[in-house]
Amino acid sequence: MKTPVGIMLLALLPLAALSAQATPTPAAPAPGTTTTQPAGTTPSAATATTPAQTSPTAPDLSVPVDKKDKWVVGFCAFNAERLPGEDLYLTYSIPLMLKNQLAGLTTHVLKGSERGLVRKDLVDAELEKVDQAITGFFKERDALLLNATGADIPSPQAVDDKIHAAQLRRDFLTKLDTSLIKVADKKPIEVKEGTGVGKLFDALSIPASVFCDRQGIDLLVGGMVREVEGYILLDVWAYDAEAKTVVVSYQDAARRDEVYDTVPNAGAQLTGLFLGRPWATLSFAPDPPESQLYVNGKLLATGQTPVLYLEPGTLDIKVTAPGYHDLTRTMTLADNQDSSLAVTLDKEKAGTVIITSTPPGADVYEESVWMGKTPLALDKPFGRTRVNITQEGFYDKPFSVSDTSPAGMSFVLEPDTVSRDAIQKKARDDFYNSFAWFVVSLPIPLFSYAFALDSAVQMNEMINQGNLSQARTAQATANFFYGAYIGGTVVSATLFTWMLFRIIHYVSVSTRTAG
Numbered sequence: 331m332k333t334p335v336g337i338m339l340l341a342l343l344p345l346a347a348l349s350a351q352a353t354p355t356p357a358a359p360a361p362g363t364t365t366t367q368p369a370g371t372t373p374s375a376a377t378a379t380t381p382a383q384t385s386p387t388a389p390d391l392s393v394p395v396d397k398k399d400k401w402v403v404g405f406c407a408f409n410a411e412r413l414p415g416e417d418l419y420l421t422y423s424i425p426l427m428l429k430n431q432l433a434g435l436t437t438h439v440l441k442g443s444e445r446g447l448v449r450k451d452l453v454d455a456e457l458e459k460v461d462q463a464i465t466g467f468f469k470e471r472d473a474l475l476l477n478a479t480g481a482d483i484p485s486p487q488a489v490d491d492k493i494h495a496a497q498l499r500r501d502f503l504t505k506l507d508t509s510l511i512k513v514a515d516k517k518p519i520e521v522k523e524g525t526g527v528g529k530l531f532d533a534l535s536i537p538a539s540v541f542c543d544r545q546g547i548d549l550l551v552g553g554m555v556r557e558v559e560g561y562i563l564l565d566v567w568a569y570d571a572e573a574k575t576v577v578v579s580y581q582d583a584a585r586r587d588e589v590y591d592t593v594p595n596a597g598a599q600l601t602g603l604f605l606g607r608p609w610a611t612l613s614f615a616p617d618p619p620e621s622q623l624y625v626n627g628k629l630l631a632t633g634q635t636p637v638l639y640l641e642p643g644t645l646d647i648k649v650t651a652p653g654y655h656d657l658t659r660t661m662t663l664a665d666n667q668d669s670s671l672a673v674t675l676d677k678e679k680a681g682t683v684i685i686t687s688t689p690p691g692a693d694v695y696e697e698s699v700w701m702g703k704t705p706l707a708l709d710k711p712f713g714r715t716r717v718n719i720t721q722e723g724f725y726d727k728p729f730s731v732s733d734t735s736p737a738g739m740s741f742v743l744e745p746d747t748v749s750r751d752a753i754q755k756k757a758r759d760d761f762y763n764s765f766a767w768f769v770v771s772l773p774i775p776l777f778s779y780a781f782a783l784d785s786a787v788q789m790n791e792m793i794n795q796g797n798l799s800q801a802r803t804a805q806a807t808a809n810f811f812y813g814a815y816i817g818g819t820v821v822s823a824t825l826f827t828w829m830l831f832r833i834i835h836y837v838s839v840s841t842r843t844a845g
Contacts (some may be wrong), residue, residue, distance in 0.1 A: 342685045357814055389498035393510050394452040401438040401517040403604065404547040405429045406524065406531035411556035417586065420555045420562065422527040428551060428566070429521070429528070431597040434637055438519050439606035445515075449508040457502040460500045519604060522547060523701055542571035551600065562589045566596040568603055578603055598666070605639060610663035612638045613803070615672040616649055623671070624648040649673050653712035680710040680733035685719070688738045694723040696731075711736055719743065757839040763833040768825040774818030782811035 343452035387506035408421040436691050440448070449496040471489040522545060524531030534541060534552055542550055553566040561583050568578040575712065582592040601609055613633040614623050623631040623638075626646050630638055641664045649657040663669055685694060687704040694701045694708070696720045701708060704719065710733045731739075785808030794803035 358429050375802075384399070389495040389500050389502070391499070394456050394503075396448055396451075396452060396511065396513045399514070400515065400520040401440075401549070402520050402521045402522050402545075402547050404524070404531055404542075404545060404550045406541075407526055407533045408553040409533045410555060413557050417555075417557060417562070420589065421533065422530055424555065424564065424566075424837075425530055425551065425553065425591075426528040427590065427593045428600065429530075431594065432600060433521075435519055435604045436795065437516050438604060439516050440513065441606060444572060444606070445513040447780050448513045448547055449511040451572065452511055453503055453506060453508060457500060457503050460496055460503065464493060464496045464500070467496060472719070474669070480618075482764070538569040539571065539574055542553060542569065547571060558583075560585070560798040562586055564589065564592055564596070570598060572806055582779050595800045599601075601639065608642050608665045609639050610642045610665065610667045610669065612661075612663065613670040614638060615670065616651070617674040618651050618654065621649050621651040621654075621673070621675060642744070647671065649675060651675055653678055675710075678712065680712055681737070682707045683710055683731055683735050684708075684738045685717070686738070687719055687727070688740070688742045689721065689724075692719045692724070692727075692743060694719055719807065753839055754836075757836040761836045764825065764829040764832040768822065769831045771818065771825050775815050775822055776818075778811045778814035782808050782815055785811060791821065 333360060354364040354499050382503040405425050408425055410418060410421050413420070442668055468491055471486050471493070474486050474555045523529035526532050531541075531545075538550055538552070541547070548571050550569045550571070551566070552569070553564065555565075558564045562585070564580075564582045564584070566578070566580040569575070570577045578599055582595065584592050614631045616623070616634065621633070621635050622629060623635070624647070625638075625640060627648075630640075640663060646662045647657075647659050647661050649671075657673055657675055661671070663671070685704055685706045685708055690704050690834050692704045694706050695705060696708065697716055708717070708731060710731060712733050714730050717729055717731050719729075719741060720745050724745055727741045727743055729739070729741070765840060789801050789804035789808060792798070792804055
């Protein structure tokens, strides 16, 4: 007679339970050791800092680890309420201004309460994983008891061991001293970008908490823009995903053409939230432009920097640049104070060089700047600079000076035997003369050509009238003037070429003898 399978399984269940009671539960090893302890006891949370992975069913007694090495920020487009179509651009232009204003912030300091929330979230996440695992193990054991057959299928006892290990993990986490979880005091700020205008996220259509969980964002900045009786109302908020609440809410109102003036005030409130500490700003404007700024021994800026976010208090300032003396001073910045540092460094001197000339009293120019008359003590530069000595009646003497130049440099100026003015005047006069001769020569070919044409016309008329003797006379006259035309054209062309040569010579002489 055949017995139904269901009745047989029900009959076997009590035997399985007795077998589980008769078989001792494997002992859970203590953290970092291979020793065992009674199955009913729970390891001390204060000493459990490493996992004991001796077998698949050994309890995981490791302290959760914060694997998030960055503090992630997101900016989303603002929502619009009763906003005319021509003002919809404010919903993305304002958050973009805030994003740019806060772009210089690089590090977020996690306060004690914030680190406590991170630790709590880590433990809650681990507990959720353990609870899901325990639920899965119970389903697996029930399935084995009801359906599984075969030697290669895990026994109910093996699944019970997994359940026991998971329960030990859960008990460990609930009693864990969360201060043992290491969370960094500071994290670099990362701005997560969306796919909207200016790489913003789209305006929120779901709860901020859900959005932050999906995107892995720690702080989300959003807002609302609305129009009321010609005024633009601005509401800027920041949602903290760890605290699960809005931590900044800035509201302001302005006329349409003044709404952008309110954005820096909103950014100032967000600045402290981003930094996680008190702050003050410092603008750096040095001379020379390549100067470097050190604050409390750390290099913070090279060259002009509009905004530096510093901790309030007394700061040791040092400004350096190659070839210049260092500048050191102490500054005290108050909380939320905006300060500026405009400095001019003094040049270092690599020594002096004495410049003399024969004859003395010559003018000395350094990079076109008059420095004095010889003999002259000139500071050596770091690098190389151009110097020129000039004296009326003598040729210029250009040379260079550097930090490796000798202590003294002497020059003998060569006399200019021909006056520069005389050279220029002669070249100018030659050009004017050549131009005058060219102008005088122009009427010869012009009038000769006209007379030749008139004589030719007269010759044709005499031939038509049959007066051959006068026709021959007119032909002779035409030939004479045509010859004068050819000769005059050649002369004018020659004089034009000579005039071009003289003007080129005049320009060349003027350039060569200038200054």
